[in-house]
Amino acid sequence: MKILIAEDDFLILKTLELCLKKEGYKLICCIDGLDAMEKIKATSPDLIIVDIMLPFFSGLEILGKIKQSCRVPVIVISAMGQQNVVDEAMRLGADGYISKPFNIDLLTSQIARLTTPAVAV
Amino acid sequence: MKLISVNPILLISYQPVTTATRFSGGINNLIQPAFLYTATCIFATLTAIVVSETFRTLNIKMKKGLFKKSVDQTLQQWITEMIVSDRRELLKIPENFENLFKNAQARQITIDKLVQNKSSFLGSVSENIISLYYQLGLNVDSRLKLDDHRTHVQCQGIRELCVMEQKDQLQKVYRLTNSAVADVRIEAQSAILQWYGFKGLRFLDLVSSPITEFQQLKLLELLRQLPFSSMPRLSNWLQSKNDTVVCFALKLAEHYKQAQVTWEVEQCLQHKNEAVRVQAVKTLTAIANSSSTARLLTVAYQTERFTNRLNILKELQKIAGNEQRDFLIVQLHQAHDYLKLEAAKVLAKCTEDGMEILEAKSYDQPDPYHDIYLHVKAELAQ
Numbered sequence: 001m002k003i004l005i006a007e008d009d010f011l012i013l014k015t016l017e018l019c020l021k022k023e024g025y026k027l028i029c030c031i032d033g034l035d036a037m038e039k040i041k042a043t044s045p046d047l048i049i050v051d052i053m054l055p056f057f058s059g060l061e062i063l064g065k066i067k068q069s070c071r072v073p074v075i076v077i078s079a080m081g082q083q084n085v086v087d088e089a090m091r092l093g094a095d096g097y098i099s100k101p102f103n104i105d106l107l108t109s110q111i112a113r114l115t116t117p118a119v120a121v
Numbered sequence: 122m123k124l125i126s127v128n129p130i131l132l133i134s135y136q137p138v139t140t141a142t143r144f145s146g147g148i149n150n151l152i153q154p155a156f157l158y159t160a161t162c163i164f165a166t167l168t169a170i171v172v173s174e175t176f177r178t179l180n181i182k183m184k185k186g187l188f189k190k191s192v193d194q195t196l197q198q199w200i201t202e203m204i205v206s207d208r209r210e211l212l213k214i215p216e217n218f219e220n221l222f223k224n225a226q227a228r229q230i231t232i233d234k235l236v237q238n239k240s241s242f243l244g245s246v247s248e249n250i251i252s253l254y255y256q257l258g259l260n261v262d263s264r265l266k267l268d269d270h271r272t273h274v275q276c277q278g279i280r281e282l283c284v285m286e287q288k289d290q291l292q293k294v295y296r297l298t299n300s301a302v303a304d305v306r307i308e309a310q311s312a313i314l315q316w317y318g319f320k321g322l323r324f325l326d327l328v329s330s331p332i333t334e335f336q337q338l339k340l341l342e343l344l345r346q347l348p349f350s351s352m353p354r355l356s357n358w359l360q361s362k363n364d365t366v367v368c369f370a371l372k373l374a375e376h377y378k379q380a381q382v383t384w385e386v387e388q389c390l391q392h393k394n395e396a397v398r399v400q401a402v403k404t405l406t407a408i409a410n411s412s413s414t415a416r417l418l419t420v421a422y423q424t425e426r427f428t429n430r431l432n433i434l435k436e437l438q439k440i441a442g443n444e445q446r447d448f449l450i451v452q453l454h455q456a457h458d459y460l461k462l463e464a465a466k467v468l469a470k471c472t473e474d475g476m477e478i479l480e481a482k483s484y485d486q487p488d489p490y491h492d493i494y495l496h497v498k499a500e501l502a503q
Binding site: 081 | 234
């Protein structure tokens with residue numbers, strides 16, 4: 001399972017990378033929007049985690065472009081108190097969101113929810 | 122007529138000392154070779170000092186930048202590994218880092234990194250960050266900053282202790298909520314609220330320095346993100362000797378609809394400070410019974426000054442009814458056009474025959490009532 005993380009804060013990116021690697025995911029890390037767009041095209045990840053505030057392309061721009069072309073699940077990371085941004089992300093088709101500060105367990109449970117195939121009843 | 126003859130030789134030899142001659146004399150002195158040589162030496166020396174000082178400063182900055190970068194790279198991986206680890210035992214600092222952590226700048230870089238990361242995570246990662254902060258003894262660095270004489274260092278210390286949840290420093294930080302320095306006060310008050318939520322508002326009991334409008338907004342924003350809990354001391358704050366505390370308490374009552382303090386808010390309508398009276402009007406319309414409040418406001422209006430009269434009329438738009446009709450008709454004849462317009466808006470919006478009254482008035486006395494009528498009509502149509 002390949003997960004692409006786009007986060008401009010290097011320490012947070014590294015922390016997420018280490019935590020999710022422990023869960024057994026393969027990580028592709030990007031530090032800005034441009035890098036993220038290129039890597040999304042090149043690597044076709046199974047899930048994308050994107051921070052709202054990114055240089056070059058914002059998280060919302062990336063989300064909008066992804067949702068126009070494919071159906072990869074996207075989790076958006078926003079700062080606390082940015083409810084309007086979260087609403088906009090959900091309108092653009094985000095599959096989940098977490099607000100900083102967040103619990104890694106919450107993130108991993110969202111990832112599991114979005115990457116586990118639904119069981120047909 | 123007798124003409125006085127003047128000897129032309131005398132005229133030539135006489136040279137009055139004017140500013141122009143003094144100036145030319147000064148220039149003559151300045152362009153003396155000896156003076157020019159001295160001036161050139163001084164100028165060259167000054168230029169050399171400025172240039173060398175500039176290079177020295179740039180060099181120091183560059184060295185600091187390079188040092189920061191190298192510490193960043195050295196520590197980044199280790200810090201990340203430490204904060205995501207599951208280990209609970211005491212931390213073992215690698216040998217090559219031991220000397221590094223003796224350097225104040227390296228310690229500060231580490232604190233900055235931990236603070237930054239702590240703001241983004243909860244749960245086990247967050248606990249590990251605090252544990253690392255403790256074990257590296259960085260809490261001592263932050264604590265020492267509280268006693269520094271420089272404002273920005275004190276603020277930085279408070280912020281670090283706040284993010285790292287160092288509640289054992291409550292006493293020191295609490296004292297700083299009433300610091301003489303506004304920035305320190307703001308930081309300390311915010312820290313107390315982040316630690317204790319609504320209970321932290323107890324600092325309002327002792328604050329004698331002003332709480333600025335900006336700080337009031339900041340505190341309200343902080344509280345908005347926290348679970349609400351009752352404010353038993355709200356009525357005391359509404360009677361505080363510090364006018365800014367009263368204003369802030371009124372805003373709290375307004376935002377959290379604290380109807381139990383209606384009487385205290387009503388008393389604030391008579392406050393000596395106009396800013397308090399203005400806020401009291403806003404709070405009262407938000408928390409109290411509409412008809413009795415509207416009556417109260419029309420009474421308060423009589424003794425008010427222009428700003429609060431305008432404010433009262435604006436607030437009446439939310440609560441006025443037919444009972445205020447006569448009062449509003451009287452206000453239509455106020456000298457000030459703003460008051461006339463606001464009264465007309467309330468009349469049109471809150472009374473049954475308000476628009477008819479305005480229309481009739483616009484025929485009787487077109488200037489200024491015709492314009493007012495059209496304005497209100499357009500606003501209602503929106």
